Amino acid sequence: MSENAANNNNSIMEKNQAICKEAIVSELQKKKVHLFYCLECEELARNIASESDHITLQSINWRSFADGFPNLFINNAHEIRGQHVAFLASFSSPAVIFEQISVIYLLPRLFVASFTLVLPFFPTGSFERMEEEGDERFYFADQVLPLFETGIPLLTKRLQQLPETEKIIVAFPDDGAWKRFHKLLDQYPTVVCTKVREGDKRIVRLKEGNPAGCHVVIVDDLVQSGGTLIECQKVLAAHGAAKVSAYVTHGVFPKSSWERFTHKNNGSEEAFAYFWITDSCPQTVKSIGNKAPFEVLSLAGSIAGALQI
Numbered sequence: 001m002s003e004n005a006a007n008n009n010n011s012i013m014e015k016n017q018a019i020c021k022e023a024i025v026s027e028l029q030k031k032k033v034h035l036f037y038c039l040e041c042e043e044l045a046r047n048i049a050s051e052s053d054h055i056t057l058q059s060i061n062w063r064s065f066a067d068g069f070p071n072l073f074i075n076n077a078h079e080i081r082g083q084h085v086a087f088l089a090s091f092s093s094p095a096v097i098f099e100q101i102s103v104i105y106l107l108p109r110l111f112v113a114s115f116t117l118v119l120p121f122f123p124t125g126s127f128e129r130m131e132e133e134g135d136e137r138f139y140f141a142d143q144v145l146p147l148f149e150t151g152i153p154l155l156t157k158r159l160q161q162l163p164e165t166e167k168i169i170v171a172f173p174d175d176g177a178w179k180r181f182h183k184l185l186d187q188y189p190t191v192v193c194t195k196v197r198e199g200d201k202r203i204v205r206l207k208e209g210n211p212a213g214c215h216v217v218i219v220d221d222l223v224q225s226g227g228t229l230i231e232c233q234k235v236l237a238a239h240g241a242a243k244v245s246a247y248v249t250h251g252v253f254p255k256s257s258w259e260r261f262t263h264k265n266n267g268s269e270e271a272f273a274y275f276w277i278t279d280s281c282p283q284t285v286k287s288i289g290n291k292a293p294f295e296v297l298s299l300a301g302s303i304a305g306a307l308q309i
């Protein structure tokens with residue numbers, strides 16, 4: 001081997017060693033997080049823990065007294081002293097908020113190094129309800145640092161897996177959705193609609209863009225009754241959309257309104273090809289199972305990532 005070749009080999013080895021050392025240091029620097037969770041969120045908590053060796057699941061005994069009031073017990077309270085602790089909450093109803101409040105107050109007082117509250121869906125406080133980083137955030141006291149995450153990267157990743165032959169267009173059902181999402185989805189051509197609420201009715205009209213011949217994906221922050229999406233689908237189909245799908249981050253679906261979207265397998269034409277939601281509303285995920293056209297895009301990876309910040 002010539003002297004030059006030997007020198008080159010040495011420098012490649014040195015570079016590789018430096019890269020390995022950097023990777024080991026960055027692994028060692030990762031925060032170890034103890035993750036507690038409410039009962040509704042057990043599946044999501046397990047998925048988050050399986051994303052990272054640095055997240056350990058912890059448990060709470062969710063007991064109640066004879067009169068129905070919560071009688072909770074935090075297991076391993078000694079073990080978490082000086083540690084980073086997180087609690088995965090679900091505010092799906094006032095009753096479950098009540099039983100979680102005492103845990104949210106107690107955990108930070110158990111001599112922990114830091115406390116993180118993970119709330120995948122909070123009706124008026126999620127990222128999907130604000131337009132841009134920097135918007136005013138109410139609700140939080142000065143000692144709380146809110147971090148808002150979005151589910152849109154999960155959608156764009158999923159759309160990349162669809163056949164290349166499909167021409168994908170993103171549709172916003174109203175100005176609110178356009179304001180929130182257009183910057184995150186600017187790689188797609190768009191259709192913008194306008195929506196007026198009249199009591200229980202939603203009146204949707206096409207404002208700009210042409211959905212003809214395309215696979216149109218309606219993007220919104222959340223679904224409740226489903227009226228917005230259903231009316232928007234009708235407008236897009238009437239303007240020649242080849243196929244319509246929907247993505248909403250939060251599948252709230254009160255009163256099982258998700259049933260309006262399931263494929264009936266009776267030969268009738270299905271309005272929605274795909275309906276993507278995230279697992280931010282765990283009760284919805286349990287009810288819809290794998291029923292077509294629903295597909296759940298999990299927030300587990302992005303929550304595991306955020307717990308490292």
Ligand SMILES: O=P(O)(O)OC[C@H]1O[C@H](OP(=O)(O)OP(=O)(O)O)[C@H](O)[C@@H]1O
Nearest residue numbers: 176177220221222223224225226227228
């Ligand atoms: O499934 P539905 O019962 O139709 O409800 C869901 C719709 O409600 C919200 O919009 P809203 O009309 O409150 O306007 P906004 O986008 O300005 O918040 C939300 O952004 C959805 O578009």
